[in-house]
Structures are given as structure tokens and as C-alpha cells.
Amino acid sequence: MSWKRDKPDQPPRGYHHGNLKEELVRAALGLIGEKGPNGFTFAEAARLAGVSPAAPYRHFRDRDDLLADVATRGFLVFEAALTRAWDQGRPEPEAAFHRLGRAYLAFAHDEPAYYSAMFEAGVSLDVSPELRSAADRAFLVLRTASEALIAKLPAGKRPPSLMMALHVWSMSHGVAALFGRADGGRRPLPMSAAELLEAGMLIYLQGLGLGPGAKD
Amino acid sequence: MSWKRDKPDQPPRGYHHGNLKEELVRAALGLIGEKGPNGFTFAEAARLAGVSPAAPYRHFRDRDDLLADVATRGFLVFEAALTRAWDQGRPEPEAAFHRLGRAYLAFAHDEPAYYSAMFEAGVSLDVSPELRSAADRAFLVLRTASEALIAKLPAGKRPPSLMMALHVWSMSHGVAALFGRADGGRRPLPMSAAELLEAGMLIYLQGLGLGPGAKD
DNA sequence: GGCGCCATGTTAGCGCTCGACACATGAGCT
DNA sequence: AGCTCATGTGTCGAGCGCTAACATGGCGCC
Numbered sequence: 001m002s003w004k005r006d007k008p009d010q011p012p013r014g015y016h017h018g019n020l021k022e023e024l025v026r027a028a029l030g031l032i033g034e035k036g037p038n039g040f041t042f043a044e045a046a047r048l049a050g051v052s053p054a055a056p057y058r059h060f061r062d063r064d065d066l067l068a069d070v071a072t073r074g075f076l077v078f079e080a081a082l083t084r085a086w087d088q089g090r091p092e093p094e095a096a097f098h099r100l101g102r103a104y105l106a107f108a109h110d111e112p113a114y115y116s117a118m119f120e121a122g123v124s125l126d127v128s129p130e131l132r133s134a135a136d137r138a139f140l141v142l143r144t145a146s147e148a149l150i151a152k153l154p155a156g157k158r159p160p161s162l163m164m165a166l167h168v169w170s171m172s173h174g175v176a177a178l179f180g181r182a183d184g185g186r187r188p189l190p191m192s193a194a195e196l197l198e199a200g201m202l203i204y205l206q207g208l209g210l211g212p213g214a215k216d
Numbered sequence: 217m218s219w220k221r222d223k224p225d226q227p228p229r230g231y232h233h234g235n236l237k238e239e240l241v242r243a244a245l246g247l248i249g250e251k252g253p254n255g256f257t258f259a260e261a262a263r264l265a266g267v268s269p270a271a272p273y274r275h276f277r278d279r280d281d282l283l284a285d286v287a288t289r290g291f292l293v294f295e296a297a298l299t300r301a302w303d304q305g306r307p308e309p310e311a312a313f314h315r316l317g318r319a320y321l322a323f324a325h326d327e328p329a330y331y332s333a334m335f336e337a338g339v340s341l342d343v344s345p346e347l348r349s350a351a352d353r354a355f356l357v358l359r360t361a362s363e364a365l366i367a368k369l370p371a372g373k374r375p376p377s378l379m380m381a382l383h384v385w386s387m388s389h390g391v392a393a394l395f396g397r398a399d400g401g402r403r404p405l406p407m408s409a410a411e412l413l414e415a416g417m418l419i420y421l422q423g424l425g426l427g428p429g430a431k432d
Numbered sequence: 433g434g435c436g437c438c439a440t441g442t443t444a445g446c447g448c449t450c451g452a453c454a455c456a457t458g459a460g461c462t
Numbered sequence: 463a464g465c466t467c468a469t470g471t472g473t474c475g476a477g478c479g480c481t482a483a484c485a486t487g488g489c490g491c492c
Binding site (some may be wrong): 017018020051054055058059 | 439440441442443444
Binding site (some may be wrong): 063 | 466477478480481
């Protein structure tokens with residue numbers, strides 16, 4: 001009845017929606033962004049898309065399946081943002097590296113819905129190969145950047161690039177999760193999350209021997 | 217551990233449970249540990265406690281209120297664990313500091329239910345003053361440890377202890393959230409989460425000038 | 433062009449949880 | 463003893479996840 005068309009001015013669509021899957025994903029994104037990954041409801045997404053509560057099951061096995069799809073798309077967007085920020089390490093790896101950190105936080109801040117689905121919804125990476133592959137590709141950007149920085153160290157003092165990438169990811173994720181959300185009711189800080197992360201990364205790089213006054 | 221009431225051979229209790237609030241919290245802990253912070257259900261906790269589905273509402277305003285209570289208790293346990301690990305910086309701050317990091321991960325690993333409620337359930341710290349206060353006291357341990365380490369630096373090179381504590385917390389939380397859970401279906405690592413965090417902290421401290429070969 | 437398949441949508445319905453009532457019980461106080 | 467009130471019970475309505483059976487119409491096939 002009422003889910004037919006909330007907006008009566010919308011052009012009436014036929015029996016078939018034609019693009020329901022996309023619209024469900026967008027509805028889910030909006031709901032997750034508004035009310036968190038748990039406030040999102042299958043039935044409400046259907047309502048937003050203007051279809052009956054059972055229609056989504058034609059496109060997603062269940063609620064988790066939709067969530068996993070959102071997370072997969074999130075990782076794709078994430079990877080694109082990170083890749084753009086890294087820009088193959090131009091003009092120099094250090095500057096590009098700090099752009100990467102800012103891009104990480106910017107993504108968590110500007111795309112809270114994606115970020116929630118990716119890291120906070122409890123979706124296992126194993127539910128679909130596409131999800132894992134998308135997550136792996138996003139991580140690969142961090143790894144590539146870490147390798148480029150490590151290459152500037154003398155051969156004897158190079159840490160494993162995988163470990164460095166994991167450190168970078170951990171710190172970025174920690175800052176984003178604890179302090180980086182849009183005033184999510186967490187702790188007030190004397191500095192912005194971006195500044196906090198940048199300072200932390202500078203100290204970490206210094207510890208690796210990649211400080212500002214490091215000689216290569 | 218036989219707090220379950222579903223055993224029919226249990227001595228029947230009277231109309232009043234007598235300790236329902238505590239038992240609900242323990243039931244919630246068990247459920248969160250088993251099925252994640254969302255798999256936990258108010259009615260099921262009541263069932264585990266052997267009371268009717270409506271009884272919990274006499275003790276908790278709603279589901280979130282119970283979750284917040286669990287989180288508050290979690291922070292108390294967390295603070296105790298961290299305080300014990302730090303042990304006032306004995307015998308020397310560096311060793312105590314690394315104990316602290318291991319304690320952080322051990323807590324995330326050994327008490328996944330508490331950790332979920334504290335950091336992953338989306339509970340805002342503002343829902344109750346006790347929760348915020350408990351979280352603040354746990355953080356204070358990290359801050360105290362950071363101050364003790366910073367004091368070993370020459371006066372001109374001391375970073376703000378708040379910032380350092382935030383860095384420590386961020387990295388610990390990042391490692392715990394991304395890799396520290398009990399094989400929760402995340403990414404396989406070439407090293408344990410504890411080793412990863414310890415290595416990261418060593419590099420970070422090195423960057424601050426607190427490395428193994430630092431002179432004080 | 434006509435026909436039929438089947439992807440996509442709808443309705444109906446089951447079992448569940450959340451949360452709200454009114455009501456029952458009995459522990460502790462006076 | 464008798465009162466009182468915190469605590470537990472029974473029951474209800476609304477909403478959600480998900481399934482099964484049915485309706486529609488776009489598209490390929492002859």
C-alpha cells in the first residue's frame with residue numbers, strides 16, 4: 001500500500017523497477033550513514049527504493065549479503081582514493097605518503113557509511129571473494145607506498161615492507177576509529193585527527209630512520 | 217560456571233531472582249562473545265537468566281542501556297589490567313611500557329565480549345557519566361605511562377604526553393581491531409598481533425628518541 | 433508477429449525481538 | 463500483622479528477517 005510511492009510526483013514505474021539493486025545499495029548507504037550499520041534495516045531500504053519488503057531478496061541472499069556488497073564497493077572507492085592520493089609517489093614519496101594518511105582519514109570522515117560497512121559492521125572478508133580481493137587491493141596501495149619509502153633506507157636497515165604497511169594501516173585505522181568520525185560522540189581532542197595521525201606517522205618514520213634530517 | 221537456569225535439576229528459585237542484574241550482564245557477555253555485539257538479544261539474555269523476556273526492563277532502560285553497562289564494566293576490568301601491567305613503571309618504564317601493550321592486546325583477545333561492547337557496539341560515551349569516567353580512567357593509565365617515558369627525554373625534545381598517549385592508544389586499538397581478534401576471519405599475518413604492536417611501538421619510541429641506544 | 437520462459441516484482445504469513453501495558457509476589461520496614 | 467514498593471510475570475502491538483506462492487511483463491525463440 002503505502003510503500004508504493006511515497007513521492008506521488010515521481011514518474012510511476014512499471015511493475016519492474018529496472019535498477020533495484022543499485023538503488024538498494026544507495027538506500028543502504030544512506031541508512032548506514034544516518035543510523036549506523038545496525039540501524040540499517042532490510043525492509044526500510046526496500047521502502048526507500050519504493051518496492052515491497054520482499055523484493056530485495058531477489059538481489060541479495062540476505063541482509064549480510066547486501067552489507068558485504070556495500071563493503072566491497074566501499075573498498076573499491078577506498079582504493080581509488082588512496083591510489084589518487086599516492087599518485088605513484090610524486091613528487092617525492094614522503095609528501096605522497098602524508099597525502100595518503102590524509103586521504104585515509106578523509107575517507108573515514110567523508111564516507112562514514114562505507115567505512116562502517118567495511119570495518120565496523122562485522123562483515124567477514126570471507127563471505128565473498130570479491131570482498132577480499134577488493135580489500136586486498138586497497139591494502140596493496142599502502143604496501144606499495146611503504147616499499148617506496150623503505151627503498152630510501154640503506155640496505156641493512158630495511159624493515160619488512162609488509163610489517164610497515166601493517167603499522168601504517170593500524171595507526172590510521174586506530175585514529176580513524178577512535179577520533180576520526182564526524183563528532184560521533186567520542187572524545188574531544190586538542191588537535192584534529194589528521195594532525196594526530198600526521199604527527200604519529202612522522203615520529204614513526206623518524207624511528208625507521210626516515211626523518212626529515214635523514215641522509216639517504 | 218553453572219549460572220544457567222535452563223537445567224531442570226536446578227533448585228527452583230523463588231519468585232524473585234535476587235541477583236538478576238548481575239546475571240543479565242553475564243548472560244549478555246556470553247552472548248556477545250559468541251555471536252558478536254549484534255547477535256546479542258535482550259530476550260535471549262533473559263532466557264539464559266531464566267526469567268521472562270520483560271524482566272530485564274526492570275533493571276535496564278533498554279538494550280543499549282545494558283550494553284553500556286557491560287561496556288562500563290569492561291573499562292573497569294580494562295583499567296585494572298592495564299594498571300597491573302604498568303605496575304607504576306617498575307622495574308623500568310620501557311619494560312613496563314611493553315607489558316602495557318601486551319596487556320592491551322591480551323585484553324582484546326581474551327575478553328572479546330568486553331572489547332566488543334566497549335569499542336565496536338557503537339555505544340556513545342555520553343550515554344552515562346559512569347561509562348565516560350571509566351573510559352577516562354583507563355585512558356589515564358596510558359597517559360601516565362607516556363608521561364613517565366617522556367620524562368626521560370631532554371627537556372627540549374618532549375612531545376605532549378597527551379599526544380603520545382593518543383598515538384599509543386590508536387596504534388594499539390588499530391592492531392587489536394584489525395588483527396587482534398581470535399581468528400575472527402580477518403587477514404592472516406606473518407607475525408602475531410602482539411609482535412606487530414611491539415615492533416611498531418619500538419619504532420615509534422625510537423622516533424621519539426627513546427630507542428634502545430638512547431642516552432638520557 | 434505470437435508465444436512462452438523466467439527474472440523480477442507482490443502478497444501473505446511465520447517466528448522472532450523490542451518495548452509497553454496491567455498485574456502478581458514477597459522482602460523488609462514499621 | 464500489615465503496608466509498600468522493588469522486582470518478576472503475562473500479554474499485547476508494531477516491526478523486522480525471511481520464505482512460499484502467486485503476478486507481471488521483457489525478451490528470446492520459432
